[in-house]
Amino acid sequence: MGRALLFESSLLLGSIALGLLAMRLGASPAWVWPLALLPYLLRQLYLLIRLALMIRRQHRLAPPFPRGLWGDVYRRIARYQQRGRKSRKRQIRFTRRFREAANAVPDALVILDKQHRIDWANPAAARLIHVHWPQDDGRPFSDVLPHPDLESFIDAGEYMRPMDIAPEHNRAIMLSLRITPFGDRKKQRLVVGRDITKIYHLNMIRRDFVANASHELRTPLTVIAGFLETLVDAPDTPANHRRPLSLMRHQTERMCSIIEDLLTLSRLEMHDSPEEQESVDVPDEIHLILQEAQALSQARHRFETQVDEDLLLLGNQPELRSAFSNLVFNAVKHTPEGTRIRIGWRQDEDGPGFTVEDDGPGIAPEHLPRLTERFYRVDRARSRESGGTGLGLAIVKHVLNRHEARLEVASEVGRGALFACRFPPRRALERQEAEFSVME
Ligand code: ADP
Numbered sequence: 001m002g003r004a005l006l007f008e009s010s011l012l013l014g015s016i017a018l019g020l021l022a023m024r025l026g027a028s029p030a031w032v033w034p035l036a037l038l039p040y041l042l043r044q045l046y047l048l049i050r051l052a053l054m055i056r057r058q059h060r061l062a063p064p065f066p067r068g069l070w071g072d073v074y075r076r077i078a079r080y081q082q083r084g085r086k087s088r089k090r091q092i093r094f095t096r097r098f099r100e101a102a103n104a105v106p107d108a109l110v111i112l113d114k115q116h117r118i119d120w121a122n123p124a125a126a127r128l129i130h131v132h133w134p135q136d137d138g139r140p141f142s143d144v145l146p147h148p149d150l151e152s153f154i155d156a157g158e159y160m161r162p163m164d165i166a167p168e169h170n171r172a173i174m175l176s177l178r179i180t181p182f183g184d185r186k187k188q189r190l191v192v193g194r195d196i197t198k199i200y201h202l203n204m205i206r207r208d209f210v211a212n213a214s215h216e217l218r219t220p221l222t223v224i225a226g227f228l229e230t231l232v233d234a235p236d237t238p239a240n241h242r243r244p245l246s247l248m249r250h251q252t253e254r255m256c257s258i259i260e261d262l263l264t265l266s267r268l269e270m271h272d273s274p275e276e277q278e279s280v281d282v283p284d285e286i287h288l289i290l291q292e293a294q295a296l297s298q299a300r301h302r303f304e305t306q307v308d309e310d311l312l313l314l315g316n317q318p319e320l321r322s323a324f325s326n327l328v329f330n331a332v333k334h335t336p337e338g339t340r341i342r343i344g345w346r347q348d349e350d351g352p353g354f355t356v357e358d359d360g361p362g363i364a365p366e367h368l369p370r371l372t373e374r375f376y377r378v379d380r381a382r383s384r385e386s387g388g389t390g391l392g393l394a395i396v397k398h399v400l401n402r403h404e405a406r407l408e409v410a411s412e413v414g415r416g417a418l419f420a421c422r423f424p425p426r427r428a429l430e431r432q433e434a435e436f437s438v439m440e
Contacts, residue, residue, distance in 0.1 A: 007068040015040045044070075051077070108175075108193035116141050116154055116189065129177075129193045130169045141191070154179055154189060161401075164196065164272075174200040211266035214259045221259060225252040254387070261391035264322065265374070268398040274316035279429045282320070282345050282354065283309045289325045290343065293332050300337040307345045310431040313352055313423060315403045323399040326392040327356040327419045333386040334378075335360025339416075351425035359416040368409050372397040396421075403427065 019036030023029055047070040054061060061078035065071040102109055108125035110118060110133075117140050121133035129145050136144055142151045146168055153163050162178040176196045179189050228249040231237055237245065286307055294303065313320065331341045335358050344355040363371070367378045375390040377383035383390060393407075396419075400407050404424050411417035 001072060004067075004069045004072045011040055011043075011068065047074075106195075108191070110141065110191040110193070112141050112154075112189040112191060114187040116151075118144065119188070125193065128173070128175060128195055129167060129191075150177075153177075162194075164200070173197045207266060207269050210262055214262040214266065218256075218259050218263070221252060221256050225249065225256055228252055254384070254389075257387070258389045258391070261389045261395060264395055265391060265398060268319070268395065268402065271402075273402050274319055276316055277314055278317065279312045280315050280317045280320050282311065282313050282324075282352075283307050285317070285321050285324060286343060286345055289321070289328050292325065293328045293341070296329060297332045300339075301332055301335070302338070302340045304340065304342045305344070306342065308347060311345060311347050311352055312429040312431055314427045314429055315423075316399075319399045319402065323396045323421065324354055326396050327354075327421075330388075330392055330419075331356050331358040331360070331417075333388060334383070335416075347425075347428055350422060352423045352428045354421040354423075355418060357416065357418045362413045362416050363409075363411040364413050365411075368411065371409060372407065 015036050019032050022032045022036065047066055051061075051070075051074065053059075055077070060081060061074055063078075065074040065078070102122045105122060106124055108128040108131070109122045110125050110129070110131050111120040113119045117138050118131060118133065118136050121131045121136070125131040125133065131141075131144050141154070147165050149163065150165070159179050159181065162176045164174060164176050166174055173195055174197045176194045178192045178194075180192070182188055182190055228245060232242060232245045232249055286305065290303060290305065293301075297303075328341070328343060331339070335341070339358050339360040342355075342357045344353070344357070346353060346355075363378055367376075370376045371378075372393045374394045376393075377388065377390045397407055400421055404427070406422050408420040408422060409417065410420075
């Protein structure tokens, strides 16, 4: 900048000195000054017009640059041009790489606009969900992939859980659709469709096997349990046989409970949501569960309840009863004498919640993520002793999934455990409102 300014001022000063010299030699000022300054002005004009033309024609400014301040301006513009070119190249490279990656993904990817119309799709989308891009550009997504629940699924905005569908164009495959909002005010949607046919079939085989095996075992076990019952109580049973027979009866009863729980789980797995939904009188259910829990506890625990008597829930009564009673009975089975058990049923800003809190021994943090796995027990021996099947929390999780609810577990060793079932607000019903709709 300093040198450019020096050059520029020396040009101007040179022109002025030339004019002064001409005047001293007797020339008239009327033509001396225009003539002396003309070369300087012409140079400025020439460099300005050249720059304007180059910018207009989007020409690249390249050295050699003129000297002086104009040279500085030319050099700076050339630098901006170079930076712009680099970032454009980077953008093109990124777009190409993104497109190549999206094309290589085996999952279907579809971008929907605000009105849920197709904006873009990768090649896998054509194979898996029949969305051909660019041919289907602008078509409503639900037209291309018709399904009775699809539109409401996209509208519902619960994108954490995927939706499994057998598409109309190919009933032999099973797809898992996951939808993620993105973009300006999260109005656009990214649909990811994954082929889960294999996993789905394996899962069906496992489900059917467990259901059939449990079903086949139920009758013989019931017969054995019946005979053992009779034998233990029969007067002519030898005294030294009574203890082994009673142990056998106890173990058979345990097996029967496991079979019953396995059959419950199989039934829950048959459909994604309960077939019958009604307004469930949760306060009433809690009072019944409390009576059973008190019988199970035999006055070894202290019970407290905090129940909103007017809060009912849209759901399936037997399923909810089974989930809630599992949580309450667990608090009785897995805590020692003197433990306080608090049962809550309230509505807050997140929706209705059923909670069971105890101040028992609690559960170590490493066990918490695995509690709802089938047959997972923190202490195997103690759980068996307390009559647990290890399937209770798996049943709770399934029931809650079917009611669009989630199970939260919080615990600290030595301080107790809190199990909370959180339901979506739309499932909450006011007692009067529910009774009124029944009368209607
Ligand atoms: P179980 O039939 O053994 O009760 P669950 O699936 O219901 O099986 O529970 C899994 C395990 O979680 C139990 O074996 C127990 O170790 C632990 N658990 C459940 N509830 C409680 C609780 N309130 N306090 C301490 N541990 C618990």
